[in-house]
Amino acid sequence: MQPHLICLDLDGTLLNDNKEISSYTKQVLNELQQRGHQIMIATGRPYRASQMYYHELNLTTPIVNFNGAYVHHPKDKNFKTCHEILDLGIAQNIIQGLQQYQVSNIIAEVKDYVFINNHDPRLFEGFSMGNPRIQTGNLLVHLKESPTSILIEAEESKIPEIKICLLIFMPIILSIDAGAHHSLSLKL
Numbered sequence: 001m002q003p004h005l006i007c008l009d010l011d012g013t014l015l016n017d018n019k020e021i022s023s024y025t026k027q028v029l030n031e032l033q034q035r036g037h038q039i040m041i042a043t044g045r046p047y048r049a050s051q052m053y054y055h056e057l058n059l060t061t062p063i064v065n066f067n068g069a070y071v072h073h074p075k076d077k078n079f080k081t082c083h084e085i086l087d088l089g090i091a092q093n094i095i096q097g098l099q100q101y102q103v104s105n106i107i108a109e110v111k112d113y114v115f116i117n118n119h120d121p122r123l124f125e126g127f128s129m130g131n132p133r134i135q136t137g138n139l140l141v142h143l144k145e146s147p148t149s150i151l152i153e154a155e156e157s158k159i160p161e162i163k164i165c166l167l168i169f170m171p172i173i174l175s176i177d178a179g180a181h182h183s184l185s186l187k188l
Contacts, residue, residue: 003036007064010043010050021056029057040064046148047072048112048130066148070111083111085146094150094169095139101162103154106139108147115143 008014016022029039039057042064043050054063054074062073073079095106095117106117112132116123119136127134135142154162 001035003038005038005040005061006032007040007042010041010045010053014041014053021053026057042068046070046109046111046130046132047074048132051130066109069148083148085110085148086150088143088146090169091143091147091150092140094166095143097165097168098152098162101154101158101165103152103158103162105153107151107153108139108143109149109151110143110145110147113145115139115147 011019014021014025033039038061039059040061040063041050041054041059044067045065047063047065047070050063050065051074060075062071062076062079064071069084070082072081072083091108095108098106104118105120105123107123107127108115109132112130114127114132114134116127116134116136117139152162
């Protein structure tokens with residue numbers, strides 16, 4: 001049998017509703033690895049929030065994080081890491097431009113450093129996985145490095161306007177509704 005590369009997302013695919021890999025799934029993936037197939041994780045999460053699953057499955061492949069913006073190999077120091085960042089000037093212009101839309105919050109991530117514009121305790125649970133450094137406060141003051149990602153939390157009614165604003169800076173925007181994940185599209 002010809003070996004295959006099997007890429008798996010975490011949320012809504014590899015993980016169950018408890019954010020765990022079921023014993024059955026682990027058994028199947030282990031069997032596939034024993035047959036010579038390569039298993040790889042590709043996720044929108046940062047590495048710090050996916051590394052436990054990488055190690056739980058005892059993977060030996062690269063891992064894709066931040067929806068492809070950060071690709072590295074935790075077990076191969078010779079692997080050429082790919083880290084695509086958003087220019088700091090563009091990031092600051094985006095943050096400045098968003099102020100007119102009264103967004104609920106803006107979160108920027110620089111690998112394992114999380115910047116949250118407005119203090120919000122409910123965000124800390126999701127962004128604290130892997131124990132990143134978390135800085136709250138005005139991103140225009142605190143963000144001094146080019147971020148890997150910027151997440152914008154806004155009222156649903158404001159999203160179309162915000163998308164138009166963002167198109168000035170970036171031609172491609174990934175917009176995800178709250179509660180949406182890949183398995184939902186598979187059910188359709």
